[in-house]
Amino acid sequence: MTDQYVRFFDTTLRDGEQSPGASLTSAEKLEIARALARLGVDVIEAGFPAASPDDFHGVQRIAQDVGISKGKDYTTPSICGLARALRSDIDTAWEAIKPAEKPCIHTFLATSVVHMEYKLGLTPEEVVDQVGEMVAYARSLCADVEFSPEDAARSDPEFLYQVLEVAIKAGATTLNIPDTVGYATPEEFNTLIAGIIANTPGINDVVLSVHCHDDLGLASANTLAGIRAGARQVEVTMNGIGERAGNTSLEEIAMALYTRQSIYQLETGIDTTQISRVSKLVSNYTGIPIQPNKAIVGENAFAHEAGIHQDGMLKHNNTYEIMRPETVGLRQSRLILGKHSGRHALQVRLGEIGYSLEQEELSDIFKSFKVLADKKKTITDADLEALVEDQVYRAEEIFSLDGLQVSCGTMGLPTATVRLCDRDGEIHIQACVGTGPVDAAFKAVDLIVQVSNTLLEFSINAVTEGIDAIGEVTVRLEPKNGSIPERTSPQSGLTHKRSFGGYGADTDIIVACVKAYLSGLNKLLNAREYTQASELGVKRPEKIKL
């Protein structure tokens, strides 16, 4: 690794997954981690293992699979687990990540006055002691330890130098400087990083990292300002997801360094042609949409996507284009499948767009593919992605949809009949009227499933061109009673209700709605079962903010 190499530390699965309603299943996390590895990130922060058995299991699966090199055609990333500066958190993180070839423990403690005083209730001296002790403990388990002084951008710089020196002496290999609340301006952040480099003994022996939030729309600029000051790791998420306004976008930093190579003169391990695919995967699994005017990955980000005169374009394409769509993986040749395409063609195409499925999963997808091909003349990559997501990566189904019948319109009362199958194979049927077909169908589902909840969000998108498109539905639910414990932030002391995202796809959008609703309910029911029978007995401290 040269001085000109910038490491990409991806925290989509940790800080990104803390977005409201993003809660991913372990299978979804694993698939995203595989995609991130293919994209070429250097470190994957896979989660916060001490949060719950579910989170522990998710990180461990990634360490065992993506963290191991055998047979892969890309560099194996480091697998990182987050831990508060507590012995028990560090132990749990280590257990989860140790199957990986390059495990890393990331621990943190706040250093700003407001956080130390109101949140931690610790004196600066106590913070310094705890950092030294816990970094050393983490280092006794794991050769690679990252330490973050939480809320660094609002901390006293002199105190920060002192804490960072202690962390280095205790064995930290990476120091990460977060602007936890997204408050800094680029000039301030540049000055902060330059000051740390100038004033922290031993800083040249460790990797210096930056971690920014986008509350004022400055996360990318602050991250680049940190790099210019000498930082050589960036902490980012795909699509910039994360709590509040989110984290620095992976794609913006990767493409700024690529497009303005002459200015920054830095290298990265990112294969930019994977960006579009990973972006879509993350959006679909988290249910967090990407606005069309989002830089790099928004649907409109590239100027001349459709209806252009190719020769005019070729003649002077840099008049309005500073990046080529091919560079981020758009406009790759698309083999269109149809009703006569066989199982092999399907498998080949799924492989090309990045899905490595088990034989059984492939059989399920092939069946759905045939059903869809009967309804729709051409099957595009987007259709395939919707099929895979709908079929393979869903939570364990406690209730599944067995039949739906709906009538609606302006001329009568919207009515739905729902037939569900439970885990024991028992069939339940209910009919309801509602304000519309979705309301009617959801009420019928509620009569069967009996989980009181509030629908927080509900959106439908057609994934493919044309009126006969597959509709994709995402929902977000919040349980109404106390069956699922609220999330309490160990920092702020605030509690939040948990919410659950659901996803469904079908050419009939009402069917897609019911599938999405059931998928959200199944996640909620799974979480309730985890809560009721916690295997490791660890407390669930949910929200971590860096």
Add this chain to the structure above:
Amino acid sequence: MTDQYVRFFDTTLRDGEQSPGASLTSAEKLEIARALARLGVDVIEAGFPAASPDDFHGVQRIAQDVGISKGKDYTTPSICGLARALRSDIDTAWEAIKPAEKPCIHTFLATSVVHMEYKLGLTPEEVVDQVGEMVAYARSLCADVEFSPEDAARSDPEFLYQVLEVAIKAGATTLNIPDTVGYATPEEFNTLIAGIIANTPGINDVVLSVHCHDDLGLASANTLAGIRAGARQVEVTMNGIGERAGNTSLEEIAMALYTRQSIYQLETGIDTTQISRVSKLVSNYTGIPIQPNKAIVGENAFAHEAGIHQDGMLKHNNTYEIMRPETVGLRQSRLILGKHSGRHALQVRLGEIGYSLEQEELSDIFKSFKVLADKKKTITDADLEALVEDQVYRAEEIFSLDGLQVSCGTMGLPTATVRLCDRDGEIHIQACVGTGPVDAAFKAVDLIVQVSNTLLEFSINAVTEGIDAIGEVTVRLEPKNGSIPERTSPQSGLTHKRSFGGYGADTDIIVACVKAYLSGLNKLLNAREYTQASELGVKRPEKIKL
């Protein structure tokens, strides 16, 4: 106006409206302009009057209404019209804006080598001459003239100083520096603006403005870098909409200057408490969604929106919060209406959330309100906004929905029957089967309306909490045959097909879908009629890029 005042030049209705599918009706443009004036922007770029009679009319209506002060409780903004550096464009712009109390002509010509050579086919000398001549001509009509050297960020600085000096001598009152392709870094842009101030004779007698694009995610940082170098006008759009990755976000600059007042020490005329409302209005009318992690206006942008313990929050709310939601107009007291609310209560509430409706419009809304209140227990502000948008601000209806009947589900063939009423009051009925209920209904509509088109986008959102929510549907259509002329960019020479957005709202989402589809088709049919009977006989040069 002091040296510390930063003018906000809003181009949501010009550069923002050039986003694919954003095409707004004149009534929608007027309503957005009113909201922008209430928000406190200094200049509203209302459109490009030479583009079409439709665009001319839209700008003129804004000049006649928002541009006049009588009886308003906010400062009247300047109303600006865009014109290429051509006598005919300048004449048309002047005709459109001259009813305003503070009219402004904005003209531009490219100054980068790639644009002058490949696009304009002009020598640098010819560019200098044309700038001097056309700025002087604009100034002979209008006391306030803004000039932009297109693609300034990629222009030779020495040449730029020369062109700007000529523009000042010819009478320009504002010089605007665009990073047309979103290529600059903050350091480069700061250097560019500082260089212009240091090297352009007469620059201190005019307003210096910056106009950035977000292709690398740096628009806000570049704009702030320009301000720090001495620029005192920012060109922005609400929600950062615009072509490709869009323009600088109004809300990000306003809130960065507000939140970091101690650093920037600048004043603006923006009433930040209007931000949320205007943001939602623009998103609804353009059909361009806002991602939940968008800074300031995203649904998740504020940390602790729901389910929090208020006293914990009050005790140390700046632990994680650098802005209060109230500052951008969130969490204002919401008077919830219900089925017993009268016409007066409705009118008062509509006024409070910013709608000033004619009596006839109010009567229509009240009828819909009563219908909705029968279906839904409580009516929130979001419901009211959806009602207003659905009822009042739609294109002239060439076909309207008179009845719809749908059956679908997993157990039969999705079937829809549609009854439409045309302008002459004639009733048309058709039934169709489809891959789903929306497909079936749209096919039935197509049998009646007979306009061949492709559905480019299709999305549904529930606007209010709970399953009985109103569903809002937005669609984007592209005509298939040549009945609508393609848009040819005068700069790049590229042609694009036009597309048309449609919006519909109903508690029955299939009804909302059909309303949205009809609204898009009506816009398309209106545009075809405009094309066939152009009143002013001006050519339609569509895409302007600054």
